[in-house]
Amino acid sequence: MTPTSDLRDAAVADPPRADPPSAVAPPAPVPADALSGGPRGADALEPLLRTVLGALAEGAVRRGGPIAAGRPAELAGLVAREFDAPGGEDALHRLTELLAHGSADPADPSCAAHLHCPPLAVAVAADLAVSALNPSQDSWDQAPAATSLETLLLEELAQLVGYDPAEAAGVLTSGGTESNLMGLMLARDRVLGRATSGRIELGGVPGWKLDGTPRPRIFASEAAHFSVRRAAALLGLGEEAVVTVPVDSTLRMDPEALAAALDTAVRRGELPVAVAATAGTTDTGAIDPLRECAALADRHGAWLHVDAAYGGGALLSDRLAPLLDGIALADSVSLDWHKLGWQPAAAGVFLVRRAETYASLARRAAYLNPADDEEAGYPSLLGLSLRTTRRADAFKIAVTLRTLGRAGLGRLVDTCHDLARSAAETARAHPQLEPHCEPVLTAFVFRYLPEDPRLAGRADAIDTINARLRRGLLRAGRAVVGRTELPGDGPGRVRLKLTLLNPHTTPADVAGLLATVVTAGRAEEEALLRGEAQ
Template structure:
């Protein structure tokens, strides 16, 4: 985490102010609005853009799809359940689970999410998206939204945003970009091009606690047209009476939360202390370290890379030749458990195409290539012992290194 943000967290807690209305948080409101303008500018959303800070990427995704849903059914007759029956959301097969959760929460059911196939780099296939949209139209369903991911959880894959936006526009549907993980690319001078097309989004999810190095929570939802917030605005006489709408910039008009922390302050202090360029450089360091880790995995005969490294995650497995798939699955789970029991490393796991894999997620820019090499060395050592049926606990532990091991 960025040290200025950690200090700011203490101030936020001490102030204990709530971002409800202008009279409760005048200064905080101005700072949050300034940061929303800054973020919308980085994304290229235009002069009519707006946004709100949220508790996290899941809430941002839910709110974006709620706004899309309410816009889609506005003016239709009948009870809400009937108006929702034929709505569909299109997202890649590797999209975040919160998209299906949102569909369930919004009364659509998680089966309303159509999983679009991905390519070899685990990016949503734009041609398959177009085919799915056309098929849905032929079947008599209505497309509610297209969700593109800028940084999938496992592979850091960035869907083809420009092509996905074009498909969404062709069918007149809401285009949402879930950039919770990949939002750090907005600050990167070297890799900003990976997000080309994000400027066409109707809404964007950002999660600053991931790639802007902020304490949890520090997230935001951006929208291209501030008028779309009207689809979720509610008025309460004791809080933001309708008769006074527009008289003051009440942030509760745009939020699903009422009581809400001044989390924008942490990002504000970080940017005032370090600047956007420094944040982008730190994110670039993560990408370089992950890329080096991917090359190391490729160079090892007993390690198998699941997909090209794209952001700061490396998905791989220990795969001795001649070992069956199920036995390899069990071996990788055993390697992970053995590393944890030894205290040498905490390595995540995931399943890719039904097969168990190990995963490194690098989010600390102080992690070095040597740190990652030490973890991979430990994977190889524990894997070799377990493959022979030996007990890794009986072998000497690998020497510890500084950082990047937990």
């Protein structure tokens, strides 16, 4: 027998045996103080991620719909009990399952109240990488690759807006509120500084009541985001510095009213500092007349800031991008990809058309961005942000754009726009639903109209029914529908709102959601009549 046959026969006679199941060692538990970075970081994360994914699924099943049923106090009590329970190795599973159970799920077709998008899985996965590595954007040596990536992404987004990327500048922000604050801060520093021959960021806001300095004014529509007024307060201008400009029935700023307001301010000796135009109001998605706003701002030497936190997503769509004609004329722009961009929050973007207008924000800290480092080729983003420590939120947006491209994201935008139009068509065909106006983007505003003639003509009763039916749907865990009020005074202004950001929702889902609203409205109508009869 040859040596080869000896080996073959030995293998047949005595095959290698695997250890019995009882002898296989279970996976070692992850130490509570394990780190997510380093060569072994992925090993530590893997079993924990399995725990999280399992708990997310269990919590979703337990929730059983778009939101957990019950009143706020009931959920708060449940959270308090879990929070106060003894800790240990199961804390991650218990609290994650609780979070999933007690969260509104924007991926559910019946969750359509807010600009609260269901994030793309690829964006969430990319965000995990950022959380694990924890780069901070305030110095190059904390985020070498992320610094370069954010710079490249902002150049691409500047081009999307219509800016020259070689001249523009920007930064990732926490969202529209921070971006609006930055835009109005730069407007204050530049316009008021020019009028007073001073540096506002150094000397402060002049006391117009004391020294005769022209009173600074910001012009924004009645439907502008509340953060415009908040920014005016934070910037030392005061909320009363904001001049409210009337809107039309779709909540779009009236350009003739803006022109009149600017002229009136100038006649009074006041200083137009900024026009804050909106591209996508939170209710109807209305887009202010951007070209007219730009021309009027330029005529009066004012800064034009465009809040496109919602409507900026239209730039991804060939169909809807023309609605933002004129946005490239803005001095600054706010975008939010955690709205119509399907990113996990936060994914805000702030852009300026000309980098030199950023001058008043520039700061130098010896331990973060010393001049000799920058001269040696080590760039810093510190002077572009209001924040110091800052996540690499550009990464998930970059991954998403490279995965789907503008065309892929544009298809998602168009799908959601189609859903809004479908909702309007369904509502128009139903006698108990009254659309407010045609959808501009992906939001649809409407109200329930009572059937009973004793209530049909009563504006106060209609408001009460619409407010109650929304809360009733929340308590039952059946739907998350938005509620808003139209500009003006008195009853008859309450409206419901569907903000349709789930591209996997179908027209049938939307029709079913509206039918749920009608059923809830009829129940509240009957309850109101019973209460009035008592």
